[in-house]
Amino acid sequence: xxxxxxxxxxxxxxxxxxxxxxxxRSDVLAKIKSAYRKEPDGKAxxxxxxxxxxAKIAQRExxxxxxxxxxxxxxxxxxxNVRIKGGLRAAVERGIAKGYKKGCFRESIVCDPLKRGxxxxxxxxxHTEITRGSRLKLTVMPKGFGCENKSVLRMFxxxxxxxxxxxxxxxxxxxxxxxxxxxxxxxxxxxGGADYASLLAKKxxxxxxxxxxRPTTNDQILSRDLLKRINKLKIGPMGLGGKATCLAVNIxxxxxxxxxxxxxxxxxxxxxRSATAVL
Amino acid sequence: MVIEVKNISSFKDLSxxxxxxxxxxxxxxxxxxxxxxxxxxxxxxxxxxESFFNIKEAVIYYCGPTKAPKGKIIGxxxxxxxSRMDExxxxxxxxxLKGMIGKGRRSKEVIKAIKKYKAVYLxxxxxxxxxxxKYVKKAEPVAYPDLxxxxxxxxxxxxxxxxxxxDSKGKDIYGQD
Numbered sequence: 001x002x003x004x005x006x007x008x009x010x011x012x013x014x015x016x017x018x019x020x021x022x023x024x025r026s027d028v029l030a031k032i033k034s035a036y037r038k039e040p041d042g043k044a045x046x047x048x049x050x051x052x053x054x055a056k057i058a059q060r061e062x063x064x065x066x067x068x069x070x071x072x073x074x075x076x077x078x079x080x081n082v083r084i085k086g087g088l089r090a091a092v093e094r095g096i097a098k099g100y101k102k103g104c105f106r107e108s109i110v111c112d113p114l115k116r117g118x119x120x121x122x123x124x125x126x127h128t129e130i131t132r133g134s135r136l137k138l139t140v141m142p143k144g145f146g147c148e149n150k151s152v153l154r155m156f157x158x159x160x161x162x163x164x165x166x167x168x169x170x171x172x173x174x175x176x177x178x179x180x181x182x183x184x185x186x187x188x189x190x191x192g193g194a195d196y197a198s199l200l201a202k203k204x205x206x207x208x209x210x211x212x213x214r215p216t217t218n219d220q221i222l223s224r225d226l227l228k229r230i231n232k233l234k235i236g237p238m239g240l241g242g243k244a245t246c247l248a249v250n251i252x253x254x255x256x257x258x259x260x261x262x263x264x265x266x267x268x269x270x271x272x273r274s275a276t277a278v279l
Numbered sequence: 280m281v282i283e284v285k286n287i288s289s290f291k292d293l294s295x296x297x298x299x300x301x302x303x304x305x306x307x308x309x310x311x312x313x314x315x316x317x318x319x320x321x322x323x324x325x326x327x328x329e330s331f332f333n334i335k336e337a338v339i340y341y342c343g344p345t346k347a348p349k350g351k352i353i354g355x356x357x358x359x360x361x362s363r364m365d366e367x368x369x370x371x372x373x374x375x376l377k378g379m380i381g382k383g384r385r386s387k388e389v390i391k392a393i394k395k396y397k398a399v400y401l402x403x404x405x406x407x408x409x410x411x412x413k414y415v416k417k418a419e420p421v422a423y424p425d426l427x428x429x430x431x432x433x434x435x436x437x438x439x440x441x442x443x444x445x446d447s448k449g450k451d452i453y454g455q456d
Contacts, residue, residue: 043442051404057412067356181406238402
């Protein structure tokens with residue numbers, strides 16, 4: 001058994017909150033820069049230049065990339081040979097409070113979803129998974145709610161065609177329109193149950209934004225087709241028209257029941273933020 | 280062409296699609312503050328300390344900034360999604376509101392009211408809160424401090440880059456009308 005002190009988890013989560021909120025992921029920034037180079041239109045190009053400049057200022061001055069420092073979504077892979085000394089949830093929550101306070105990030109969480117009340121840092125969403133080995137992997141994803149509000153889950157029939165699924169994904173982005181800070185990254189979760197498809201769609205956003213010029217697997221082909229179709233919507237940066245409506249489509253799949261086919265779409269704004277550490 | 284705007288009286292002359300550099304005072308207000316503004320203005324109450332906030336002279340900025348780090352005027356302060364404020368906006372326009380800054384589309388009712396009351400709706404750099412903070416020269420709390428990040432702040436901005444999204448004739452760059 002490997003023992004990991006809960007204090008170590010708190011420190012790591014605090015660091016990850018700061019990193020995720022102030023330093024734009026390098027793969028996301030690379031995609032935005034590539035979109036900037038390809039964008040001919042004046043206003044759309046200027047909007048992309050502002051996004052690049054914003055990332056630079058945030059990094060340099062340790063300012064939050066976006067004022068919506070999000071609902072912190074924490075993914076923890078716990079090796080089955082790890083024993084945690086102290087409470088895991090409390091350690092994570094302390095880490096978030098510490099990191100968010102240090103970064104002067106926004107208190108965006110209301111503890112009662114119906115009564116609302118004064119927002120605070122308390123109430124991260126934590127997903128744990130047991131894995132093999134003796135490591136502990138922590139990922140913090142501050143998810144802004146402008147784009148989270150555009151998430152959709154649909155329970156398709158098992159006999160549905162792939163074209164209908166593509167239509168659904170494209171329509172979801174079309175309906176988000178210019179409102180949720182395009183260019184977007186689109187996460188798609190296919191399979192599992194209603195809960196798991198939604199989780200997969202969000203987890204898909206953690207995957208590196210790659211550029212599959214020559215897709216080989218079915219997933220890669222589907223993601224390329226979706227990217228092409230979404231970019232034909234011409235929503236563009238800040239909704240001002242132009243080529244870059246979507247930077248990447250990431251897909252996660254899982255087995256599902258013979259009677260159904262859940263498909264979830266989780267949209268991220270251009271400020272797709274996450275940071276990972278392995279203990 | 281970029282138009283410099285320093286006075287809200289020139290808002291009505293702007294056209295959808297024009298780029299603007301705005302200098303002057305703007306007031307942050309988002310979801311919960313809107314709910315209260317409608318309640319308080321409806322009851323004829325003054326808003327905030329010394330009734331500092333006058334809807335007829337105010338430009339509302341849909342924004343809830345992060346806290347100001349030490350030595351800074353304000354934290355990250357980009358716009359939030361405007362459409363969440365749509366249900367409150369026609370009332371505020373009726374009461375004299377002339378300018379709104381945010382991101383994304385507005386409802387048909389809001390567009391109609393913007394036209395009727397000769398107001399304007401502008402877009403700020405969306406998702407660029409660190410960048411926007413550079414244009415803020417002063418920030419002070421005005422009303423509803425118990426709302427935390429959703430309280431009303433008075434910001435003085437200089438040359439804030441904006442795009443006219445809906446003009447006083449009801450023309451919308453997102454082409455819904």
